[in-house]
Amino acid sequence: MTQLSEPLPAFNLWSEPWITLERLDGETERQGIEQTLLRAQEFAFIYEPSPLVVVGIHRLLTAILQDALDPRCPPDLMGLWRAGQFPLKDMQAFGEQYAGRFDLFSPDAPFMQSADLPLQPDKLNKVKTVAYLAPEMPTGTGIIHYRHSTQDAQMFCPTCAAGGLVATPAFASSGGAGIKPSINGVPPMYVLPGGKSLFESLASSVLLPEYLPAVASKKDDAAWWKRQPIVERRHEIHQVGYLHSLTFPARRVRLHPQQTNASCTRCGQFSQWGVRTMVFQMGESRPRDAPFWFDPFAAYRLPSGKSAQSKKPTPIRPVAGRATWREFANLFLLQPDASRKTLRPRIVDQMAELEDEIELDVYPFRCIGMRTDMKAKIFEWVDADQSVPQELLNDAHGGMMVNQAIQFATDCAGIISWAFRQTFGGQSQKGERYKRLKLHMQDDYWASLPSDFREFVLAIADPNQREDEERRWPDKVIKQAQAAFKRAAQDVGDDAASLRQRTQGQILCDKLLYAKRKKEQADEDE
Numbered sequence: 001m002t003q004l005s006e007p008l009p010a011f012n013l014w015s016e017p018w019i020t021l022e023r024l025d026g027e028t029e030r031q032g033i034e035q036t037l038l039r040a041q042e043f044a045f046i047y048e049p050s051p052l053v054v055v056g057i058h059r060l061l062t063a064i065l066q067d068a069l070d071p072r073c074p075p076d077l078m079g080l081w082r083a084g085q086f087p088l089k090d091m092q093a094f095g096e097q098y099a100g101r102f103d104l105f106s107p108d109a110p111f112m113q114s115a116d117l118p119l120q121p122d123k124l125n126k127v128k129t130v131a132y133l134a135p136e137m138p139t140g141t142g143i144i145h146y147r148h149s150t151q152d153a154q155m156f157c158p159t160c161a162a163g164g165l166v167a168t169p170a171f172a173s174s175g176g177a178g179i180k181p182s183i184n185g186v187p188p189m190y191v192l193p194g195g196k197s198l199f200e201s202l203a204s205s206v207l208l209p210e211y212l213p214a215v216a217s218k219k220d221d222a223a224w225w226k227r228q229p230i231v232e233r234r235h236e237i238h239q240v241g242y243l244h245s246l247t248f249p250a251r252r253v254r255l256h257p258q259q260t261n262a263s264c265t266r267c268g269q270f271s272q273w274g275v276r277t278m279v280f281q282m283g284e285s286r287p288r289d290a291p292f293w294f295d296p297f298a299a300y301r302l303p304s305g306k307s308a309q310s311k312k313p314t315p316i317r318p319v320a321g322r323a324t325w326r327e328f329a330n331l332f333l334l335q336p337d338a339s340r341k342t343l344r345p346r347i348v349d350q351m352a353e354l355e356d357e358i359e360l361d362v363y364p365f366r367c368i369g370m371r372t373d374m375k376a377k378i379f380e381w382v383d384a385d386q387s388v389p390q391e392l393l394n395d396a397h398g399g400m401m402v403n404q405a406i407q408f409a410t411d412c413a414g415i416i417s418w419a420f421r422q423t424f425g426g427q428s429q430k431g432e433r434y435k436r437l438k439l440h441m442q443d444d445y446w447a448s449l450p451s452d453f454r455e456f457v458l459a460i461a462d463p464n465q466r467e468d469e470e471r472r473w474p475d476k477v478i479k480q481a482q483a484a485f486k487r488a489a490q491d492v493g494d495d496a497a498s499l500r501q502r503t504q505g506q507i508l509c510d511k512l513l514y515a516k517r518k519k520e521q522a523d524e525d526e
Helices: 035-040 051-069 075-081 088-102 156-173 198-203 241-247 325-331 344-352 396-424 432-448 448-459 465-489 496-525
Strands: 019-023 029-032 044-045 190-193 251-263 270-282 363-371 376-388
Touching: 019 035, 019 075, 029 035, 035 051, 035 088, 044 198, 051 088, 051 156, 051 190, 051 198, 051 241, 051 270, 051 363, 051 376, 075 198, 088 198, 088 325, 156 251, 156 270, 156 432, 190 198, 325 363, 325 376, 325 448, 396 432, 396 448, 396 496, 432 465, 448 465, 465 496
Parallel strands: none
Antiparallel strands: 019 029, 019 044, 190 363, 251 270, 363 376
């Protein structure tokens, strides 16, 4: 076993500056967990190149606050909001009791790692590159889709290693035979509350008992700082508490620190100590027959049909080519009970319940997810900001209107796609090129709508504007659909035959779109 050339320094995440934060004046600074929480009102948000790490840090801070504050009723949270900062006494008491459990390189209680594994590589445990902590980096047979590099060349500074560790409970995905995902299965889209400051974002994330997962164990909630620092390999957990879920050790890890005096290959910062290798094995998981886990930061589609009772809900996840705003109603708004097909995140339910006390006209949210093939392949991450008017949170009719608006846009997407295929399709040699143009047209169309959709959502929140905006929306959509079709048709060519096709195609497209608009108006007038 390799011996360290000098005593290993402590890197305690409670006090060591490792979280990059943007201040309200736009400047950035790094702080440890304690100062991040005590000064949360001074910062706008967590600043990190990887949105996956942002989710991990947010959930870690939320778990600490949930444990330290333990709100039991609405007045507990309202007192917190009125104070405008997290209580010094509670934060210090938590630190005095648990700060020692946040040391990244502790010999006997390393943060989010298994202490029974050695600090340096040995012959008993297979060593892997530290790049496995960052899904955006190529490892093993993983797809090289973000950057080209070799996995063995990676060296992470302690800050980047910590970021990878805290992101693992939320985003650990399947990784081959015997490697199971974390508690939420294939990672869902996580909805993080925002606000005027990091304090408001985190305060909105602390939950009252009635909004916690119904199946969460209330007897023994094994938050990382309360449990033994041992992660058993391939261990199935039948009872999971809420704090346990936020710090769920889906991987059995042990970092191998070494003196490097080099720049981190992930962030570029110079570091005296770094990590090149680690043990990275399957850790904890839930058995197949465990009750379904509803994460409070995720939305779910409910099963339907004759066999609905035998099926489980499905988390809303990123989908290739589908912008996040197209899930707006499912992520944030109420659905009429008679036609309910989705459940929004419980954090949104709580914010809706406390809307009279939270002085925000528009709630900002950050939606972060990772698109996979539902197995081991990772394709991209999704990071989108959404604004939700307070008036819509408890308005089921407004939720229905938003759903109808999105459906109308979806129908129009189908119309221009069909018209393009009818006009320029067929079995000609140009068929494949036309197919690519059609896909580009679809992307162009959806990319043109977010601004109009935002205006629509903000307008229907005002009862005085709702009726007029409901009539304006189809016209805006049709205008964008026509423009997208025209731009795609122009790329077909400018010879005589192509010009004739373009003219015929535009006429067909306009005819179908206006027929759709006429039907929409008839339905509105009924």
